[in-house]
Amino acid sequence: MNDTPAADSGPTPAEPSAAARPAVSRRRLLGAVGAGAAVAGAAIGAGGVLAARDHGSSDDAGHGAPAGSASDTAATVAFRGGHQAGIATPAQDRLCFATFDVSPTASRADLAELLTSWTEAAEAMTLGRPVPGDVGDLNTPPDDTGEAVGLTPGRLTVTVGYGPGLFDDRFGLAARRPSALKPLPQLPGENLDPANTGGDLCVQACADDPQVAFHAVRNLRRLGFGTVVPRWMELGFGRTSSTSPQQATPRNLMGFKDGTRNIDATDASLMGAHVWIGEEEPQRWARGGSYLVSRKIRMRLEQWDRDRLGDQQDVFGRFKSTGAPLTGKAETDTPDFAAKDGSSYVIPADSHIRLAAHENNNGLRILRRGYSYTDGIDPQTGDLLGGLFFVAFMKSPDRFVTLQRVLGAHDALNEYIQHIGSGVFAVPPGLAAGQDWGRQLFG
Incomplete structure (x- = not known):
C-alpha cells in the first residue's frame, strides 16, 4: 500500500432547454417505479458516512452559493478532454465507487441509451447542476x-470503466475488447468475497464533499433502472495517496504516510510510460484510456494497534512520525x-x-488513488471493520498482478491485512465535444 507505485475549469455552458433533453423511456420509467424502495434504502444506509461532512472546512466554503457563482466555478473539474477526469486529477477527499451488472433483459440499444444518458447527467453534475x-x-x-441542491460541485469527477464480462456475446462487443482486459488470476493471500468483486461497469465519483459524490452515483443508478443492476458499492472517507506534488501525503488507518513515492500525475512522461494506454493497443478506441484495478483490503486494526512501534x-520500512525511510530523515x-546494520538490512528484506519499490521491480509503477473505508463493527468480535479501498490506474492489469504476487507472498504487512474484494476495468479515454460514452463504446 505505502509506496506502491486537473483539469482547468472552463466557462459554464448554457443548460439545455427542455425541448432538447431526451425523454425518459417508458421502460426506464416503469423500472423506476419498481426500484424506488431499493434506492431509498441505499440512501439511508449511507447516511452515517454522509453525516460526517465537515461544513466548517475550507473546501465547503461555497455551500449554499447560487449555481454559476465564482465559488462554483472554482470548484469544478472539466468533464471533457483527452483523458477522463478522476485519474490525473489531484485526488479529492471523498469517494463513492459502485459497480453494476447489465440486466439479463437489457439489449444492446438499452445499454447504448443508458451510457448516453449517463454522459449528459455526469457532465451536468460535475458543473453543480x-x-x-x-x-x-x-x-x-x-x-x-435533490440532495446536492445548494452544494458546490466540490471538484466532482465521474469516471466510468468496463469489466471483462461486458465484452462477451451479449452486446456484440467481443471484437472491441481491449487487449489486456481479462479477469485477474488468483493471487497469494486473498480471500475474495463475491459480494465485493467483479462487475460489468464501474463508476468512480470523487469529490471534496461525500454527499456530492454519493449524489452522482445515486443518480446514475436511478437512470439505470431496468438496464443495470447494482453489484457492490464502497464509500471512501479519506484519500490515501497524493497524485500531485502540491498535495501533502495523507496517512492510512495504520497511521503511516501512504503513497509517498506515487507517480506524479502532472508528469506527462511518467503518465505516458506507466498509466495511459498507448499505440501498443490494437483497439484504437481505447487508446488514451487506462486500466483500473480495485481491491478492498481489510486491516486487522486491533492486532496492529497492539504491535510495538519498532515492529x-x-x-x-519508514518512521511513523515523519514518513521518512528508515535510512533517511x-x-x-x-x-x-x-x-546495513551489521548483517541485517536497515530497511528489512520483507518490508513493504x-x-x-520500482527500483526492485524492474521499474514497474502504477498510479495509486485509494481511500480509507469503514464497515462499522464486527458484531461477533467487536473489532473495527475497516481498511484500504485500493484503486490504481495502469497501462495493463498485468502490472498489478506482477506486483501483488511479490507483495502477497513476502510482505510483512500481510500479517495485518487481507484482500477481500476485487475488480478490474478498462477505463476509456476522455470525451471530445459532442461525444458520449454510448457512441464511444459501440463505435
Missing part, C-alpha cells in the same frame, strides 16, 4: 434526487536499500517499501 429533465412534472419521478516501522528521501 441537477440532472437534466422535465423539471416540475408532477406526474413523473423527479429527474434529480510497525520495520513492517513499512525526510519523507521524500530516496530509500537506501543497500544500507522495499518490496513495492
